[in-house]
Amino acid sequence: MALKKAAKKTSAAAVPPQLLWKRDGADFLVTNDFGHYSWLKKKDFDSLLACKVGESHPLFAALSAKGFVRDRLDFDGLAAKWRKKNAYLNTGPGLHILVLTLRCNHKCLYCQAAAGGAAAKDTDMTPATARKCVDFAFNSSNPGITIEFQGGEPLLNWPALTAAVKHARARAKTAGKELKLALVSNFSLMTEEKARFLMENEVSVCTSLDGPADLHNKNRCFSGGNSHAVTLKWLKYFQKKNEAQADGYRVFKPSALLTVSRYSLSRHKEIIDEYVAAGLEDIFIRPLAPIGYARNLWGSIGYEAKDFAAFYLKSLAYILKLNRSGVVIREKMAAMMLDKIVNSRDPGYLDARCPCGAAIGQIAYNYNGDLYTCDEGRMVGWEGDDVFKVGSVFKDSYAKVMASAPTRACVVSSNLEAQPDCARCVYKPYCGVCPVYNYEVQGSLWGDMSSSDRCGLFKGIFGALFALLKKPGNEATLKKWVDK
Numbered sequence: 001m002a003l004k005k006a007a008k009k010t011s012a013a014a015v016p017p018q019l020l021w022k023r024d025g026a027d028f029l030v031t032n033d034f035g036h037y038s039w040l041k042k043k044d045f046d047s048l049l050a051c052k053v054g055e056s057h058p059l060f061a062a063l064s065a066k067g068f069v070r071d072r073l074d075f076d077g078l079a080a081k082w083r084k085k086n087a088y089l090n091t092g093p094g095l096h097i098l099v100l101t102l103r104c105n106h107k108c109l110y111c112q113a114a115a116g117g118a119a120a121k122d123t124d125m126t127p128a129t130a131r132k133c134v135d136f137a138f139n140s141s142n143p144g145i146t147i148e149f150q151g152g153e154p155l156l157n158w159p160a161l162t163a164a165v166k167h168a169r170a171r172a173k174t175a176g177k178e179l180k181l182a183l184v185s186n187f188s189l190m191t192e193e194k195a196r197f198l199m200e201n202e203v204s205v206c207t208s209l210d211g212p213a214d215l216h217n218k219n220r221c222f223s224g225g226n227s228h229a230v231t232l233k234w235l236k237y238f239q240k241k242n243e244a245q246a247d248g249y250r251v252f253k254p255s256a257l258l259t260v261s262r263y264s265l266s267r268h269k270e271i272i273d274e275y276v277a278a279g280l281e282d283i284f285i286r287p288l289a290p291i292g293y294a295r296n297l298w299g300s301i302g303y304e305a306k307d308f309a310a311f312y313l314k315s316l317a318y319i320l321k322l323n324r325s326g327v328v329i330r331e332k333m334a335a336m337m338l339d340k341i342v343n344s345r346d347p348g349y350l351d352a353r354c355p356c357g358a359a360i361g362q363i364a365y366n367y368n369g370d371l372y373t374c375d376e377g378r379m380v381g382w383e384g385d386d387v388f389k390v391g392s393v394f395k396d397s398y399a400k401v402m403a404s405a406p407t408r409a410c411v412v413s414s415n416l417e418a419q420p421d422c423a424r425c426v427y428k429p430y431c432g433v434c435p436v437y438n439y440e441v442q443g444s445l446w447g448d449m450s451s452s453d454r455c456g457l458f459k460g461i462f463g464a465l466f467a468l469l470k471k472p473g474n475e476a477t478l479k480k481w482v483d484k
C-alpha cells in the first residue's frame with residue numbers, strides 16, 4: 001500500500017527510461033532517444049532524477065515538450081519525430097561509389113584510396129563493367145540514388161566515366177528514381193572539354209583543398225605540377241560557370257574537402273581564410289584515420305583525438321566570428337550534426353548513424369565489379385582481407401548482397417544499443433560507430449569505445465557543438481547553417 005502511494009505521488013513527474021546525461025562543470029546535458037536535448041542546472045537535474053519536475057516546476061512545460069517527463073509523453077508526436085530522424089531505415093543504399101581506377105598521379109600522405117601509380121596496370125574499370133555497376137545501383141530500393149565517381153583519380157579513366165554517366169542518365173529516364181551524379185577529382189587532368197561533358201550531364205564536382213599552397217602541396221604531393229594551383233584554377237572555373245548558369249544546363253557549385261594532418265593543427269585560421277578566398281561557402285573538416293597510407297605514416301602525420309578536438313573547436317569559433325562579420329562560410333560536419341540535434345532530421349551522414357551506412361546506406365564498386373560495404377571496406381580488401389566484401393555485380397543479386405554476412409555483421413556491430421559505452425552515452429541519439437575503423441584499429445567489428453580514438457574524436461566534436469549551442473546568441477547562427 002505504501003509503495004502504491006509512493007508510486008502515485010511521483011508518477012506525474014517520472015523521468016523516461018531513456019534519459020542520457022553528462023556532467024559539464026556545474027551543469028548537466030541531458031538527451032533522449034527522440035533526439036531532444038536540454039542543459040540543466042544541478043538542482044533541476046536533481047529534481048528530474050528525483051521525479052520532482054511536476055506541473056508547478058518552471059521547466060515542466062519545456063521538459064514535457066521534449067519528452068523528458070514520462071507521464072506527459074506525446075507518443076504520436078515523438079514517434080513521428082523518431083521516424084523522421086531514422087527514415088533511412090526504410091530505404092536501401094542511396095550512395096553508390098564507383099572506383100573507376102586505382103591509378104593516381106598524386107601521392108597524398110594520407111591517401112585512403114589505396115591508389116597505385118599513374119602507370120599501374122589492370123586496375124581500371126572497363127566501360128562494360130561501369131555500365132553493369134550502374135545497373136546494379138538502380139536495383140536499390142532507395143527512391144533517390146547518388147552515383148559518385150572516385151579513384152585513384154577517376155579522370156585517368158575517362159572512357160569508363162563517360163560510359164557510366166551516359167548509361168546512368170539513360171536509365172534514370174525510365175527508372176522513376178531521382179539520380180545525382182558526382183565526381184571526386186584532384187582536377188589535375190581536367191580540360192575544358194571534360195568540364196563541358198560533366199556540366200552538360202549535371203555531374204557535380206568535389207575536390208580536396210588542404211589550405212594554403214605550402215600546406216596543401218605538402219599533404220598532396222604531385223610530381224606533375226602544383227596541385228594547389230590546379231585545384232584553385234578549376235574551383236574558380238566551376239564557380240564562374242555556376243554563377244553564370246548560361247549554357248542551358250544546371251551547373252552545381254563545386255565543393256572541397258579538408259583532411260586535417262598534423263601539419264594543419266596550428267593553422268586553422270589560414271586554412272579557413274583560404275577557403276573563403278577561394279569562394280567556398282562550406283568547409284568539411286575531416287579528421288585523419290589510421291587506414292591505408294596514413295597508418296604507415298601515423299607517427300609523423302597523425303595526432304590524438306584531443307588535438308583534433310582543440311583544432312575543431314578553434315576552427316568553429318573562428319568561423320562563427322567570420323559569420324558575425326558577414327562572411328558566409330559554414331562547417332559541414334557541424335551542420336550535419338546540428339541538423340540531427342536541432343531539427344531531428346537525418347542529414348544523410350552515413351558514418352554517424354545507427355546502424356551505420358555500410359551496405360544498407362552505401363555500396364562501393366571496385367574497378368573489377370567486386371562490391372564492398374563502403375569505400376573504407378574496399379580499402380581493407382585492397383590490403384588483402386575481404387572481410388567487407390559483400391558480392392560482385394557479375395555474380396550476385398541485390399537481395400543477396402543486402403542479406404550477405406558482412407552486411408548483417410556491420411548492421412549488428414554498428415547498432416549503438418549493442419555497444420556498452422554507446423548505449424549509455426549522452427551523444428547516442430546523434431552518433432555512430434564504424435565497424436571498418438574498429439576492425440582496422442582495434443581488431444574487431446565491435447571495437448571498444450572506451451579506448452577508441454574515433455569515439456574520442458566524436459566526443460570532441462559533440463562537446464564543441466553543445467558548448468556552442470549553450471552560449472547565448474550562437475544557436476540562431478548555427479541554425480542558419482543547417483537551414484542553408
Ligand code: SF4
Nearest residue numbers: 421422425428431455
Ligand atoms: S561512439 Fe563514443 S561518442 Fe559516439 S555514442 Fe558511442 S560512446 Fe558516445
Ligand code: SF4
Nearest residue numbers: 351356358374434436
Ligand atoms: S563501416 Fe565505417 S566507413 Fe563504412 S559506412 Fe560504416 S561508418 Fe562508414
